[in-house]
Amino acid sequence: MIALFTDFGLHGPYTGQMKAVLYEMAPDVPVIDLFADAPSGNPKSAAYLLAAYAAWFPLGTVFLSVVDPGVGGARPAIFVEADGRWYVGPGNGLFELVQRRARKTRSWDIAWKPQRLSASFHGRDLFAPVAALLARGERPAGRLRGDGSERRAEWPDELAEVVYVDHYGNAMTGMRAAALPADAKLVVAGRTLDRVRTFTDRPAGTAFWYENSNGLAEIAVNQGRADRDLGLSIGSAVEILTAA
Amino acid sequence: MIALFTDFGLHGPYTGQMKAVLYEMAPDVPVIDLFADAPSGNPKSAAYLLAAYAAWFPLGTVFLSVVDPGVGGARPAIFVEADGRWYVGPGNGLFELVQRRARKTRSWDIAWKPQRLSASFHGRDLFAPVAALLARGERPAGRLRGDGSERRAEWPDELAEVVYVDHYGNAMTGMRAAALPADAKLVVAGRTLDRVRTFTDRPAGTAFWYENSNGLAEIAVNQGRADRDLGLSIGSAVEILTAA
Amino acid sequence: MIALFTDFGLHGPYTGQMKAVLYEMAPDVPVIDLFADAPSGNPKSAAYLLAAYAAWFPLGTVFLSVVDPGVGGARPAIFVEADGRWYVGPGNGLFELVQRRARKTRSWDIAWKPQRLSASFHGRDLFAPVAALLARGERPAGRLRGDGSERRAEWPDELAEVVYVDHYGNAMTGMRAAALPADAKLVVAGRTLDRVRTFTDRPAGTAFWYENSNGLAEIAVNQGRADRDLGLSIGSAVEILTAA
Numbered sequence: 001m002i003a004l005f006t007d008f009g010l011h012g013p014y015t016g017q018m019k020a021v022l023y024e025m026a027p028d029v030p031v032i033d034l035f036a037d038a039p040s041g042n043p044k045s046a047a048y049l050l051a052a053y054a055a056w057f058p059l060g061t062v063f064l065s066v067v068d069p070g071v072g073g074a075r076p077a078i079f080v081e082a083d084g085r086w087y088v089g090p091g092n093g094l095f096e097l098v099q100r101r102a103r104k105t106r107s108w109d110i111a112w113k114p115q116r117l118s119a120s121f122h123g124r125d126l127f128a129p130v131a132a133l134l135a136r137g138e139r140p141a142g143r144l145r146g147d148g149s150e151r152r153a154e155w156p157d158e159l160a161e162v163v164y165v166d167h168y169g170n171a172m173t174g175m176r177a178a179a180l181p182a183d184a185k186l187v188v189a190g191r192t193l194d195r196v197r198t199f200t201d202r203p204a205g206t207a208f209w210y211e212n213s214n215g216l217a218e219i220a221v222n223q224g225r226a227d228r229d230l231g232l233s234i235g236s237a238v239e240i241l242t243a244a
Numbered sequence: 245m246i247a248l249f250t251d252f253g254l255h256g257p258y259t260g261q262m263k264a265v266l267y268e269m270a271p272d273v274p275v276i277d278l279f280a281d282a283p284s285g286n287p288k289s290a291a292y293l294l295a296a297y298a299a300w301f302p303l304g305t306v307f308l309s310v311v312d313p314g315v316g317g318a319r320p321a322i323f324v325e326a327d328g329r330w331y332v333g334p335g336n337g338l339f340e341l342v343q344r345r346a347r348k349t350r351s352w353d354i355a356w357k358p359q360r361l362s363a364s365f366h367g368r369d370l371f372a373p374v375a376a377l378l379a380r381g382e383r384p385a386g387r388l389r390g391d392g393s394e395r396r397a398e399w400p401d402e403l404a405e406v407v408y409v410d411h412y413g414n415a416m417t418g419m420r421a422a423a424l425p426a427d428a429k430l431v432v433a434g435r436t437l438d439r440v441r442t443f444t445d446r447p448a449g450t451a452f453w454y455e456n457s458n459g460l461a462e463i464a465v466n467q468g469r470a471d472r473d474l475g476l477s478i479g480s481a482v483e484i485l486t487a488a
Numbered sequence: 489m490i491a492l493f494t495d496f497g498l499h500g501p502y503t504g505q506m507k508a509v510l511y512e513m514a515p516d517v518p519v520i521d522l523f524a525d526a527p528s529g530n531p532k533s534a535a536y537l538l539a540a541y542a543a544w545f546p547l548g549t550v551f552l553s554v555v556d557p558g559v560g561g562a563r564p565a566i567f568v569e570a571d572g573r574w575y576v577g578p579g580n581g582l583f584e585l586v587q588r589r590a591r592k593t594r595s596w597d598i599a600w601k602p603q604r605l606s607a608s609f610h611g612r613d614l615f616a617p618v619a620a621l622l623a624r625g626e627r628p629a630g631r632l633r634g635d636g637s638e639r640r641a642e643w644p645d646e647l648a649e650v651v652y653v654d655h656y657g658n659a660m661t662g663m664r665a666a667a668l669p670a671d672a673k674l675v676v677a678g679r680t681l682d683r684v685r686t687f688t689d690r691p692a693g694t695a696f697w698y699e700n701s702n703g704l705a706e707i708a709v710n711q712g713r714a715d716r717d718l719g720l721s722i723g724s725a726v727e728i729l730t731a732a
Contacts, residue, residue: 001267003260006681009655010254010498011525013541020545023518024489030267038256040656041711053257057264069711072686119686121701146672167253168284198316198363213365216259223285223313245510247504254498254680274511281499297501301508345643411497412528442607457609467529467557 002026002135003034003057005050005065006123010015010036014121018064018128025132038164039234041069043094045154045163048174051097054085064131065089066123077126078150079134079142080107088131090122091150099151107150108142162188162219162236169225171220177190177211180240187239188219189230220229246270246379247278247301249294249309250367254280258365262308269376278307282408283426283478285313287338288399289407292418295341308375309333310367311454321370322394323378323386324351332375334366335394343395351394352386406432406463406480408430413469415476416462421455424484432463432481433474490514490623491522491545493553494611498524502609504554506616513620521608522551525724529557531582532643533651536662539585540702546586552619553577554611565614566638567622567630576619579638580611587639593640595638596630631658650676650724652709658714659720660706667729675708675727676721677718 003024008014008177015036022031032034034053039045046067054063068075068090076091082102087095091107099105112133114125133140159174166172173186185210186193204223212218219226219238224230246266252258258281266275278297290311298307312319312334314458320335331339335351343349356377358369377384403418410416417430430437430453440452448467451474452463457460463470463482470476490510496502499716503524510519522541527533534555542551556563556578562578570590575583579595587593589605602613621628625669647662654660661674674697684696693716700706707714707726714720 001264003264010521011520011523012654013653014655016520016522017544020489020491020520020522023520024546027518030271032260032264032267033254034257034260034264035255047248052547053261056261058268070688075686118701121458124701132517164256166256167258200314200317210364245508247508274507274515276504276511277498278501279499279503297505299506302512410500410502411502442562444558454608457606457612 001030001060001065002062002131003032003054005035005038005046005053005063005144006039007040007046007067008036008151014123015119021124022132025129026135029132029135038067041067042046042234043067043069043090043092044152045159045161045234047094047097047152047155048163049172050094050157051101051219052176052216054087054098055230056214057085060133061085062086062131064123064127065094066127067094068122071122072119076150077110077122078107078145079110079130079140081105082183083152086131086134086146088127088134093150093152093155095150096152096155099234100157105234107145109145111141111143129141154180160240162232162234162238165227165233168220169227170218170220171226171230171236172212172216173219173238175238176215177217178215180217181242185241186217186219188232188236192241193219208237245274245276245302245304246306246308247276248295249279249282249283249290249307251284251290251311252367256477258367261365261368264375265368265372266376269373270379273376273379282311285311286478287311287313287334287336287403288396289403289418289478291338291341291399292407293416294338295345296420296460298331298342298401300458301329306330306332306375306379306483308371309338309369311372312366316363318416320389320394320438321354321366321383322351322389323374324356325349327448330375330378332378337394337396337399339394340396340399340437344401351389353389355385355387357476389466404482404484406476406482408477409471409477412464413471414462414464415470415474415480416456416460417482419461419482421461422459425462425486427487429485430463432476432480435474435483437463444461489518489520489546489548490550490552490619491520491542493523493526493534493541493551494582495526495528495534495555496524496611499664502611505609505612509612510620513617514623517620517623521552526555529555530722531555531557531578531580532640533647533649533662533722535582535585535640535643535650536647537660538582539589540664540704542575542586544702545573547572550574550576550619552611552615553582554615555582556610559610560607560668564633564638565598565610566595566633567598567618567628569593574619574622576615576622581638581640581643583638584640584643588645595633597633599629599631648726648728649727650720650722653715653721656708657715659718659724660700660704660705661712661726663705663726664703665705666703669730670706671727671731674705674707675729676724678719679718680729681707
C-alpha cells in the first residue's frame with residue numbers, strides 16, 4: 001500500500017499527477033490519500049502528525065510524503081526505512097519523529113535519477129517513482145546517509161502545540177496522550193481543559209481534550225468548533241497542568 | 245462496490261484510514277467517494293439525500309454511511325438490507341428513508357467485534373470492516389433488530405427543506421420532484437420559483453427549480469449561486485404552491 | 489488510464505457518480521483525478537490548462553472533460569482524438585488548444601445513446617460511458633464532425649491571462665514559458681516580475697514568474713500567496729515585457 005501525505009491540497013493537478021506515475025509504475029498497489037492537507041510548508045508540525053498516523057498502517061506501507069518548502073534548493077531527497085515501513089520525501093526533518101521512535105531505522109540519499117526532473121515538482125518526478133519502486137519490492141539506487149542532516153535532534157519528543165485542525169474544527173496537538181499524566185489538564189488560550197473519554201461525555205458547547213483515534217491529545221468542543229471557539233490554529237501553544 | 249457517504253470532509257485522515265481498512269479486507273472491491281460532505285452532524289437531512297442517491301447505484305452496492313454526532317454514545321451500530329443494497333452505520337435515523345421506501349428491508353445490530361475500538365472513530369474500527377465483509381459476500385455477526393429504535397416514523401415522506409448545497413451553490417431539497425404536482429411552484433426566502441427542465445431554459449441570473457439528475461427538487465440560479473443569491477443553507481424551509 | 493478534468497469540485501456526488509459508471513463499464517482501467525476545480529463554467533481558460541496538462545500523460549489516456557455551462561442546451565457532445573490521446577466532453581471550445589497543437593486530430597459527434605439521459609448531468613449519463621468505451625479500446629458510435637462548430641479559431645495561441653490559481657496561491661497563465669523570450673518579464677497588477685528557475689532563488693516575499701512543472705508560465709511569491717499578494721484571479725490580464 002502507498003499512503004500519500006502531502007500539503008498539496010486535494011484540488012489542482014498535483015496529487016493526480018503523482019497517482020498517474022504510481023499507477024504506471026506499480027499498477028497493482030493500492031494508493032491511499034492519508035493527508036493532502038498536512039501543515040502547509042511546515043515540516044516540523046507535519047513530522048509529529050506523520051509519526052502518529054503512520055504507526056497505524058500495516059508493515060510494508062510506503063509513505064510518499066511531500067511537505068517541501070525547499071523544493072529545488074539544497075535539502076536532500078531521501079528514503080527511510082523505519083520498523084518495516086518506508087518513507088520517501090525531502091530530508092527536512094519530516095521523518096524525524098518516525099526515526100526517533102523506531103527501534104530500527106536507516107536512511108538513504110536517493111541516487112535514482114529520473115529522465116527529467118522539474119525544478120518545482122519533485123513529488124511527481126522523483127519521490128513518486130521511488131515510492132513505486134519500493135512498493136514493488138525493489139530497492140531504488142541510494143547512498144546510505146551518514147551526516148544526519150535530515151535529522152532534528154533539537155525538536156522535543158512531544159510537541160506542545162497544535163499541529164493540525166481537522167474538518168470539524170478539532171485541534172490535534174503534537175503530544176501523544178499516553179505520554180501525559182492521566183489527570184493532566186491542558187491550558188490553551190487561557191482556558192483549562194479536562195480530559196474526557198468521548199465527545200458525548202460533556203454537554204454541547206463544552207471544550208475538553210481527549211485521546212484521539214490515533215493516540216494524539218486532541219482539543220475539541222462538543223457540537224462546536226475548537227478552532228473558532230478557542231481561537232486555535234497550527235502552532236498555537238498548549239500548556240500541561242498536572243495536579244502534583 | 246462500496247460507496248462512501250460521510251460528513252468527514254475530503255481533507256484529513258478519516259476517509260483515507262477507512263479506505264486503508266477496505267483495501268486490506270476487500271482488495272478487489274472498488275471504493276467510490278459519493279459524499280464526503282453530507283450534512284454535518286445532521287442525520288435527518290442526510291437521510292433524504294442518501295435515499296435519493298443510493299437508488300441510482302447497482303444492486304449489491306454497500307453504503308458505508310457515517311453521519312454520527314453521537315459516536316461513542318448510546319446510539320446503536322447497525323447494518324441494513326434494503327431492496328438488494330446494504331447500508332452500514334449508526335442507527336440514528338440515517339437509513340430511515342431508505343428503509344421506508346424499500347419493498348423489503350431488515351436491520352441488524354452489529355455483533356461483530358473489532359480487536360480494538362476507539363471511542364471516536366467507529367467509521368474506521370467498526371463500520372468499515374463490516375462494510376468490507378458485506379462487500380465480500382459474507383454476513384457479519386449481527387442480531388436482527390426488533391425495537392425499531394433506529395427508525396424515525398415521525399419524519400415526513402418528503403422533507404420541505406434544503407438538505408444539501410452543492411459546489412455550484414445549487415440547493416437540493418428533501419423532496420422528490422415526482423412527488424410534487426407538475427405545476428408546483430416553490431417559495432423560498434420570499435421568492436416564488438417556477439419549474440424548468442434545464443438551466444439553459446432561463447436567462448442568466450434567474451432563480452428556478454428543477455428535477456435534478458437523481459430525482460430531487462433542486463433550486464438553482466442560471467450562472468449564479470442559489471445559496472448566496474437567495475440566502476439558502478441546509479435547513480432552509482421550502483413552501484409548495486399549487487394552482488388548485 | 490482515464491483522467492478526470494472537471495469543474496465539479498471534489499465534494500458532492502458528481503465525481504463519485506461518474507467513477508461508479510467508469511468502474512462498472514471499465515473495471516480494470518485506473519481513474520485519476522486530474523482537475524476537479526478547472527475554471528468553473530469557463531471553457532476558454534480551461535482549454536489552455538487542459539492542453540498543457542494532457543501533454544504530460546501517456547498515449548492512450550482518455551480525458552473525461554466536463555466544463556459545461558451549456559449542459560442540456562444546444563452545444564454538441566463530442567469525442568476527439570489528438571496525437572494518440574482521447575478527449576470526451578462538450579464541444580464548446582474546451583478541446584480547441586489540444587486540437588490546434590496536435591499534428592493529427594479528428595472529432596466526432598457522440599451518436600451513442602444512453603438508456604436514460606438526465607437534462608443536467610451529461611458527465612455521468614453520456615460522457616462517462618463514452619470514456620469507458622474508449623478506455624476499453626472500443627469505438628463508440630459517432631459521426632465525424634465537419635462543421636467545426638466545436639473549434640474557436642479566434643482564441644490566441646497563448647492566452648495572456650491567469651487561467652488557474654492553485655492551492656498555494658500560485659497563478660498559472662495560459663502561456664507556455666517556451667513561447668516567451670528568455671528575458672521576458674511579466675507585468676501584472678502594476679508589478680513587473682522577473683523570471684526565476686525555482687522558488688528558492690528569491691528571498692521570502694518576492695514575486696516572480698517561472699516555468700512550472702507542466703511548461704506554463706506561472707506567477708508565484710516565495711513563501712507567500714500570489715493571488716492575495718498581487719490581487720490575481722482567473723481572467724487577470726498579464727502583459728509581456730521584453731528588452732528589445
